[in-house]
Amino acid sequence: MFLMDLFFLLLFFHLNLAAFAAGASDHQFTFNGFVGANLTLTGVASVTPGGLLVLTNATKDIMGHAFRPSKLDFRNHSNGISVLSFSTTFAFGIVSEDPNLSGHGIAFVVSPTEDFSLATGGQYLGILNLSNNGNSSNRVFAIELDTILNPEFSDINDNHVGIDINSLTSNSSSPAGYYADGSGLHTNLTLISGQSLQVWVDYDGEEMQLNVTLAPIPMAKPQKPLLTEHINLSAIFSDSMFVGFSSSTGPFLTHHCIRGWSFSTNGAAPALNYSLLPPLPRFPSTGRSRVLEIVLPLASAGVVLIFLCIVVLAVRRRMKYAEDLEDWELEYSPRRFSYKDLYDATNGFRDRELLGVGGFGRVYKGLLPSSKSEVAVKKVSYESKQGIREFIAEIVSLGRLRHRNIVQLLGYCRRRGELMLVYDYMPNGSLDKLLHGQAKPGLDWATRFRIIRGVAAGLLYLHEDWEQVVVHRDIKASNVLLDDEMNGRLGDFGLARLYDHGTDLQTTSIVGTMGYLAPELARTGRASARTDVFAFGIFALEVSCGRRPVDSGGTGDDDQELVLADWVLEHWRKGSIAAARDPRLEEEFAEEEVELVLKLGLLCAHPLPARRPSMRQAVRYLEGGAAALPELLLPADMDESFSAGLALLHSDGFDDYVVSYPTISSLATASTDSVSVP
Ligand SMILES: *[C@@H]1O[C@H](CO)[C@@H](O)[C@H](O)[C@H]1NC(C)=O
Ligand SMILES: *[C@@H]1O[C@H](CO)[C@@H](O)[C@H](O)[C@H]1NC(C)=O
Ligand SMILES: *[C@@H]1O[C@H](CO)[C@@H](O)[C@H](O)[C@H]1NC(C)=O
Ligand SMILES: *[C@@H]1O[C@H](CO)[C@@H](O)[C@H](O)[C@H]1NC(C)=O
Ligand SMILES: *[C@@H]1O[C@H](CO)[C@@H](O)[C@H](O)[C@H]1NC(C)=O
Ligand SMILES: *[C@@H]1O[C@H](CO)[C@@H](O)[C@H](O)[C@H]1NC(C)=O
Ligand SMILES: *[C@@H]1O[C@H](CO)[C@@H](O)[C@H](O)[C@H]1NC(C)=O
Ligand SMILES: *[C@@H]1O[C@H](CO)[C@@H](O)[C@H](O)[C@H]1NC(C)=O
Ligand SMILES: *[C@@H]1O[C@H](CO)[C@@H](O)[C@H](O)[C@H]1NC(C)=O
Ligand SMILES: *[C@@H]1O[C@H](CO)[C@@H](O)[C@H](O)[C@H]1NC(C)=O
Ligand SMILES: *[C@H]1O[C@@H](CO)[C@H](O)[C@@H](O)[C@@H]1NC(C)=O
Numbered sequence: 001m002f003l004m005d006l007f008f009l010l011l012f013f014h015l016n017l018a019a020f021a022a023g024a025s026d027h028q029f030t031f032n033g034f035v036g037a038n039l040t041l042t043g044v045a046s047v048t049p050g051g052l053l054v055l056t057n058a059t060k061d062i063m064g065h066a067f068r069p070s071k072l073d074f075r076n077h078s079n080g081i082s083v084l085s086f087s088t089t090f091a092f093g094i095v096s097e098d099p100n101l102s103g104h105g106i107a108f109v110v111s112p113t114e115d116f117s118l119a120t121g122g123q124y125l126g127i128l129n130l131s132n133n134g135n136s137s138n139r140v141f142a143i144e145l146d147t148i149l150n151p152e153f154s155d156i157n158d159n160h161v162g163i164d165i166n167s168l169t170s171n172s173s174s175p176a177g178y179y180a181d182g183s184g185l186h187t188n189l190t191l192i193s194g195q196s197l198q199v200w201v202d203y204d205g206e207e208m209q210l211n212v213t214l215a216p217i218p219m220a221k222p223q224k225p226l227l228t229e230h231i232n233l234s235a236i237f238s239d240s241m242f243v244g245f246s247s248s249t250g251p252f253l254t255h256h257c258i259r260g261w262s263f264s265t266n267g268a269a270p271a272l273n274y275s276l277l278p279p280l281p282r283f284p285s286t287g288r289s290r291v292l293e294i295v296l297p298l299a300s301a302g303v304v305l306i307f308l309c310i311v312v313l314a315v316r317r318r319m320k321y322a323e324d325l326e327d328w329e330l331e332y333s334p335r336r337f338s339y340k341d342l343y344d345a346t347n348g349f350r351d352r353e354l355l356g357v358g359g360f361g362r363v364y365k366g367l368l369p370s371s372k373s374e375v376a377v378k379k380v381s382y383e384s385k386q387g388i389r390e391f392i393a394e395i396v397s398l399g400r401l402r403h404r405n406i407v408q409l410l411g412y413c414r415r416r417g418e419l420m421l422v423y424d425y426m427p428n429g430s431l432d433k434l435l436h437g438q439a440k441p442g443l444d445w446a447t448r449f450r451i452i453r454g455v456a457a458g459l460l461y462l463h464e465d466w467e468q469v470v471v472h473r474d475i476k477a478s479n480v481l482l483d484d485e486m487n488g489r490l491g492d493f494g495l496a497r498l499y500d501h502g503t504d505l506q507t508t509s510i511v512g513t514m515g516y517l518a519p520e521l522a523r524t525g526r527a528s529a530r531t532d533v534f535a536f537g538i539f540a541l542e543v544s545c546g547r548r549p550v551d552s553g554g555t556g557d558d559d560q561e562l563v564l565a566d567w568v569l570e571h572w573r574k575g576s577i578a579a580a581r582d583p584r585l586e587e588e589f590a591e592e593e594v595e596l597v598l599k600l601g602l603l604c605a606h607p608l609p610a611r612r613p614s615m616r617q618a619v620r621y622l623e624g625g626a627a628a629l630p631e632l633l634l635p636a637d638m639d640e641s642f643s644a645g646l647a648l649l650h651s652d653g654f655d656d657y658v659v660s661y662p663t664i665s666s667l668a669t670a671s672t673d674s675v676s677v678p
Pocket of ligand 10: 274
């Protein structure tokens with residue numbers, strides 16, 4: 001019980017202190033803000049959640065009243081005649097939309113009634129009306145803060161404080177301001193400045209002296225009142241009167257606000273605690289022009305700038321990720337990658353992701369954002385739009401190839417003369433790098449043999465086991481990639497066709513890599529399964545010997561170019577074909593297998609197409625061992641044919657080509673490059 005009582009006691013104190021620390025009687029009260037204040041509000045008057053008493057909001061021609069709900073006793077009962085001394089003070093602000101135009105004002109009112117429903121707004125401030133203005137039966141006393149000059153009420157100006165008795169015509173008035181302590185000089189204040197101001201009204205019942213003082217907040221009450229008047233209020237006041245505020249607006253949008261108010265009969269009104277007073281609304285005499293002249297243009301410029309930035313970014317994004325997509329490609333959509341995905345996968349085709357640069361373009365490593373799978377993206381530039389359609393069709397159909405010795409083509413993307421082909425990523429890179437690079441240890445024979453057999457199997461699949469014959473056209477060490485188990489896989493098939501399409505058939509260009517070109521290919525320009533076999537033969541020799549098809553120097557042979565096939569043939573003729581093997585192989589090789597591969601290589605690279613085996617036969621030889629090789633194959637036979645093949649070459653203008661392009665040997669040596677022979 002005791003605790004309960006204590007709780008309510010504390011609560012009571014708390015409420016008192018926080019909201020309206022009212023005195024013990026109704027004869028004294030203090031409102032530092034009006035949260036929870038017991039007031040009768042009429043018209044548009046309201047108390048904001050923050051506790052500001054807004055008599056008029058920014059609305060034209062309206063009134064607002066706020067009065068204490070019960071009358072206060074003003075009579076001195078000891079003599080029954082005189083009026084008790086009283087004192088009141090309030091903090092207010094007049095905030096107008098236009099800093100120079102406001103109206104009409106605020107009045108502190110002591111009135112026998114709180115019903116102002118018949119009063120007029122405007123210049124009557126919501127207190128009186130035309131018919132009762134000046135009638136002594138009104139018994140109304142008011143301190144007006146008038147912001148409009150009304151000649152009918154003999155107003156001195158549009159910014160004055162006045163004492164009104166029963167009439168809006170003031171008994172006494174003064175321009176708004178205060179007399180500074182010390183100097184005693186009148187300092188003007190502007191009521192409509194939006195500034196927070198304070199008024200003190202003090203009446204001495206015995207002396208019948210009324211003082212009215214005005215000052216800005218925060219400022220101590222000036223000693224000299226703005227107005228001081230000798231008035232016998234006993235003749236005006238009834239025994240008990242209502243006290244409160246009245247305000248009205250005219251044609252200007254004005255907030256008339258009271259921030260705090262205290263009142264006391266007998267004794268000075270309690271001081272207001274400024275730190276508790278609710279702030280005035282921002283809407284703004286001085287603020288407005290700043291908003292309009294500085295903030296608004298800046299803000300709109302900012303908005304425009306942001307909008308432009310968004311547009312530019314959107315356009316740039318569109319440009320950045322733009323791709324070519326035509327109607328006919330829609331059927332390939334499962335094989336079609338978006339440029340954005342590839343761009344993201346390769347970190348914007350950054351150089352750091354570059355895996356290599358080949359004859360057809362640059363290859364980047366990528367990580368597809370959707371599937372998180374590693375891919376290699378080959379970027380090929382093409383010039384003619386002509387033929388691209390057929391080419392894409394072919395690429396898409398090649399995407400259906402499935403073989404463990406073929407690099408899986410996942411799909412493609414196309415934009416602005418660039419074609420991007422997406423392949424499975426081969427972690428061990430190209431065979432060319434391992435074979436001719438400085439990497440130690442080099443490849444052992446078992447791995448080389450497995451790679452050769454793998455490539456043969458892949459090629460067989462392309463030539464014979466798939467639904468249509470696919471001619472690879474560019475078999476070479478750099479187009480053989482190694483998967484994570486060091487299996488050889490053929491890559492880049494069909495790409496050579498890109499440069500074939502779009503040129504007319506009469507002058508079909510030869511595409512392939514020097515050193516791997518079959519003689520008849522150079523002559524007729526027609527690629528076939530047999531020209532692939534030729535290239536495979538050269539490839540097999542290259543892998544076994546660790547030398548490029550056309551090796552320049554490094555062998556001590558008078559700086560002569562070394563044609564690999566001729567060189568191997570020479571060894572065979574001497575009866576020591578296995579000696580042509582890569583010296584790096586040292587001892588751990590199977591001599592039988594090396595001989596088999598070298599002989600098969602020579603057979604495949606036979607200058608006469610008809611003498612070359614098919615890939616099926618080649619695979620069978622590789623599986624069956626040396627015994628399976630045709631008995632009739634003798635070095636002399638090969639020798640003869642090679643000469644014939646060379647004669648064939650020379651008689652057909654291929655020599656001219658070699659002469660007219662002196663850089664051919666360097667091109668051929670850098671066997672990563674593909675050359676296109678016109
Ligand atoms: C407000 O004051 C009136 C008159 O004194 C009284 O009747 C009423 O109960 C008070 N209301 C509140 C909420 O205090
Ligand atoms: C002013 O108050 C009245 C009555 O409460 C309301 O109808 C009006 O919308 C208010 N005007 C503004 C500008 O707040
Ligand atoms: C009331 O009037 C008497 C005599 O006129 C005076 O002595 C007394 O102080 C007054 N009381 C108050 C509270 O003003
Ligand atoms: C307000 O009045 C002052 C002085 O008369 C003038 O300089 C100023 O331009 C006026 N401002 C507006 C917004 O009318
Ligand atoms: C003026 O106010 C008085 C008192 O409130 C009322 O009796 C009178 O009818 C009003 N006159 C007009 C014209 O509204
Ligand atoms: C003053 O008001 C009273 C009551 O409303 C009325 O009887 C009287 O005629 C008025 N006097 C004048 C001069 O209008
Ligand atoms: C103060 O205001 C009055 C009336 O508007 C004017 O006559 C006077 O010159 C002003 N004084 C100063 C110092 O501005
Ligand atoms: C009114 O002001 C005068 C002059 O400053 C002062 O002597 C007097 O005591 C004041 N009266 C009241 C009731 O404050
Ligand atoms: C003040 O007014 C009352 C009522 O009209 C009157 O009785 C009293 O004598 C007046 N006092 C003085 C000093 O004139
Ligand atoms: C004003 O209110 C604050 C906050 O409640 C308080 O800390 C301060 O003491 C008060 N000042 C006065 C003069 O009462
Ligand atoms: C203001 O005071 C009242 C009472 O003292 C008089 O009755 C009015 O005539 C007087 N009005 C003016 C304009 O001075």
